[in-house]
Amino acid sequence: MKTLACLMLCCGLMSWPLCGQPRYKDASLPVEERVEDLLECMTLEEKILQLNQYTLGASDNANNIEEVTARIPAGIGSLIYYEENPELRNGMQRRAMEQTRLGIPILFGYDVIHGFRTVYPISLAQACSWNTDLVREACDMAAAEARRSGVDWTFSPMIDVARDGRWGRISEGYGEDPYTNAAFCTASVEGYQGSDLSSSTQVAACLKHYVGYGASEAGRDYVYTEISRQTLWDTYLPPYEAGVRAGAATVMSSFNDISGTPATCNAYTLSKVLKGQWGFGGLVVSDWAAVPQLIPQGAAADRKEAARLAVNAGLDMDMVGHCYDNYLDSLVREGAVSEERIDDAVRRVLTLKFRLGLFERPYTGEVPADQRLLLPQNRELAERLAEESIVLLKNEGGLLPLQGQRTIAVLGPIVDAPGELLGSWSGHGRGEEVCPVRDALTEEFGGTSQVLFHAGCPFDGDDRSGFASALETAREADVVVLFMGERRGWSGENGSRSCIELPEIQEEFIVEMQKAGKPMVLVLSSGRPLALQRVEPLCDAIVEMWQPGVPGGRPVAGVLSGRVNPSGKLSVTFPRTTGQIPVYYNRRQSSRPRQGLYQDIPSTPLYEFGHGLSYTSFEYGDLKLSRESVTGGETLTAEISVTNTGERDGAETVHWFISDPACRITRPLRELKHFEKQVIPAGETRVFRFGIDPARDLSFVDSDGNRFLEPGDYYIMVKDRKVRLQVY
Numbered sequence: 001m002k003t004l005a006c007l008m009l010c011c012g013l014m015s016w017p018l019c020g021q022p023r024y025k026d027a028s029l030p031v032e033e034r035v036e037d038l039l040e041c042m043t044l045e046e047k048i049l050q051l052n053q054y055t056l057g058a059s060d061n062a063n064n065i066e067e068v069t070a071r072i073p074a075g076i077g078s079l080i081y082y083e084e085n086p087e088l089r090n091g092m093q094r095r096a097m098e099q100t101r102l103g104i105p106i107l108f109g110y111d112v113i114h115g116f117r118t119v120y121p122i123s124l125a126q127a128c129s130w131n132t133d134l135v136r137e138a139c140d141m142a143a144a145e146a147r148r149s150g151v152d153w154t155f156s157p158m159i160d161v162a163r164d165g166r167w168g169r170i171s172e173g174y175g176e177d178p179y180t181n182a183a184f185c186t187a188s189v190e191g192y193q194g195s196d197l198s199s200s201t202q203v204a205a206c207l208k209h210y211v212g213y214g215a216s217e218a219g220r221d222y223v224y225t226e227i228s229r230q231t232l233w234d235t236y237l238p239p240y241e242a243g244v245r246a247g248a249a250t251v252m253s254s255f256n257d258i259s260g261t262p263a264t265c266n267a268y269t270l271s272k273v274l275k276g277q278w279g280f281g282g283l284v285v286s287d288w289a290a291v292p293q294l295i296p297q298g299a300a301a302d303r304k305e306a307a308r309l310a311v312n313a314g315l316d317m318d319m320v321g322h323c324y325d326n327y328l329d330s331l332v333r334e335g336a337v338s339e340e341r342i343d344d345a346v347r348r349v350l351t352l353k354f355r356l357g358l359f360e361r362p363y364t365g366e367v368p369a370d371q372r373l374l375l376p377q378n379r380e381l382a383e384r385l386a387e388e389s390i391v392l393l394k395n396e397g398g399l400l401p402l403q404g405q406r407t408i409a410v411l412g413p414i415v416d417a418p419g420e421l422l423g424s425w426s427g428h429g430r431g432e433e434v435c436p437v438r439d440a441l442t443e444e445f446g447g448t449s450q451v452l453f454h455a456g457c458p459f460d461g462d463d464r465s466g467f468a469s470a471l472e473t474a475r476e477a478d479v480v481v482l483f484m485g486e487r488r489g490w491s492g493e494n495g496s497r498s499c500i501e502l503p504e505i506q507e508e509f510i511v512e513m514q515k516a517g518k519p520m521v522l523v524l525s526s527g528r529p530l531a532l533q534r535v536e537p538l539c540d541a542i543v544e545m546w547q548p549g550v551p552g553g554r555p556v557a558g559v560l561s562g563r564v565n566p567s568g569k570l571s572v573t574f575p576r577t578t579g580q581i582p583v584y585y586n587r588r589q590s591s592r593p594r595q596g597l598y599q600d601i602p603s604t605p606l607y608e609f610g611h612g613l614s615y616t617s618f619e620y621g622d623l624k625l626s627r628e629s630v631t632g633g634e635t636l637t638a639e640i641s642v643t644n645t646g647e648r649d650g651a652e653t654v655h656w657f658i659s660d661p662a663c664r665i666t667r668p669l670r671e672l673k674h675f676e677k678q679v680i681p682a683g684e685t686r687v688f689r690f691g692i693d694p695a696r697d698l699s700f701v702d703s704d705g706n707r708f709l710e711p712g713d714y715y716i717m718v719k720d721r722k723v724r725l726q727v728y
């Protein structure tokens with residue numbers, strides 16, 4: 001009866017409100033009212049269509065395939081939009097607005113991971129900048145490029161804590177630490193969404209991949225993850241809780257099986273935790289075709305069961321899985337899925353569409369590309385972020401910055417491979433828009449030195465034919481700069497590698513070039529930490545430039561010349577060898593700290609989390625607490641002064657760790673709880689502070705997510721400083 005009445009109302013057979021339009025179209029009403037009014041008008045079929053996402057345009061993810069446009073129903077809920085200009089999207093949107101009974105706009109999503117067209121550094125590199133303000137600005141810039149190009153929703157930020165460099169997707173997140181991922185998640189959500197989602201330059205964010213995807217077994221992708229409830233709460237959930245608190249509009253469930261219950265149909269994580277304990281009111285979308293993938297994962301016998309399991313667990317939208325559109329109506333009619341659950345999911349979809357202002361402004365303004373993409377200020381922002389992301393790992397004898405060398409030999413596969421510097425998930429970035437290393441170094445050094453270029457070595461394979469001539473070039477120079485590392489496709493989705501050493505031929509090339517007997521700088525471009533045990537001793541200086549995006553070789557050229565003082569610090573540990581994985585800073589203490597270590601290599605990593613050198617030097621003062629003891633409800637301030645004792649200005653990041661050496665649930669040796677970056681002029685001192693709230697910073701969660709604060713001794717730590725704090 002209700003449906004008939006709605007149909008009559010919506011078809012105009014009954015009286016419209018005075019304004020002459022259905023209430024849901026009245027922008028003066030609260031979103032909640034508009035949602036309920038529209039929901040009441042919808043048929044089951046119209047509701048179910050809203051819970052599906054197909055694709056529109058030329059798919060750019062080789063691991064997935066695209067829909068044929070014609071097959072797309074005009075009442076579809078969402079489309080992944082692969083085009084760079086809004087025309088196709090507006091055409092499809094016009095079908096939705098004018099050829100459907102209720103005129104519900106389509107929601108267009110896309111992977112704007114580290115830039116839309118102005119591609120900036122991969123997220124793993126962004127975290128090494130420790131500059132959340134700059135990352136917020138970059139996401140805000142990316143949101144403007146995306147929204148003005150027809151994308152309302154980005155499938156970003158990716159906040160999967162990852163500690164296994166063999167996993168290609170380690171490049172997409174903010175490293176090995178929960179707090180770091182939480183901090184950059186918050187900055188990204190704020191940057192993407194701004195203060196008003198209906199703005200024509202903001203997009204809805206999407207926390208992904210919920211949850212525990214970074215624990216992928218042996219670094220392979222799409223696989224099982226063994227995660228205890230305690231570890232789920234300690235390690236993998238915190239960034240998502242931060243993102244929900246930051247107001248993220250959506251969440252994407254992950255491909256992995258969480259200890260026997262795939263994330264796509266995991267009622268505990270999707271409903272009990274996310275929507276229950278955290279009160280998340282937004283939309284949960286599956287990852288690509290993850291609903292039917294419940295079949296190979298062994299959770300569902302067929303697509304209909306997959307649809308039932310997923311929707312009843314709390315998954316709201318089926319990305320390209322064609323399970324919801326094919327089976328939800330029969331599941332509802334059979335009583336296997338309640339219409340209340342369907343309404344809950346549709347409510348979440350409609351709420352987002354109203355919040356984005358799509359009912360009032362369904363179409364994207366059609367502005368020429370050069371007025372919305374790659375704007376000079378966008379490029380400048382990307383370059384600043386890339387500069388701050390670069391990590392100086394080694395600088396023996398102060399070889400860097402290069403000054404006074406007459407002849408510089410620049411060798412290696414990265415020299416003339418600008419496209420590789422875009423990294424994975426580079427949106428609409430184009431290789432030809434990336435500044436090649438060759439051009440950047442010519443521009444940087446051309447006026448003062450002779451720069452000799454020679455690739456000399458492929459990324460991989462066994463073609464050593466360039467070695468001899470490269471060695472000749474090295475012999476002519478005063479210093480050799482090697483640009484080595486990874487192709488962009490070696491990391492990212494489906495980018496797992498069984499070992500994270502440089503390919504054999506690259507290591508051999510480094511050994512060969514050392515025969516020239518010249519000082520050697522190794523510059524690495526990679527989407528993951530690399531195991532450098534064999535090459536580290538051969539190089540006087542080592543710089544990790546990551547995959548910087550459009551700025552390409554220019555930021556690192558500035559570091560090599562000294563124009564830029566490197567300030568990056570690692571957001572992920574660099575092991576000595578692949579065999580050392582997993583190795584990460586916030587590990588728990590062993591029962592015999594000095595035993596059980598490797599017999600063949602040191603058990604410490606090659607470069608620790610937080611490691612990064614500067615061209616100046618910083619001296620840390622004493623760590624002081626405003627009080628030595630507190631109750632759980634009181635707060636205190638920790639502070640430490642840092643002096644720039646060098647000759648040039650530099651930016652320093654202070655990492656604040658805590659430890660609880662005795663707790664009813666054992667704690668890691670140390671846990672990051674705050675960080676702050678400041679520029680300190682040469683010769684000057686700055687004070688860094690950490691406002692400690694024990695209930696927030698010294699409490700932990702148990703395996704049910706209940707937070708607790710134990711009385712006892714805690715330690716506040718910066719570098720090697722460690723001060724006790726008593727909580728009673």
Ligand code: GLC
Pocket residue numbers: 061063064111155208287288493
């Ligand atoms: C992919 C990825 C996910 C991405 C989605 C849409 O398979 O796992 O990160 O957002 O599909 O492209």
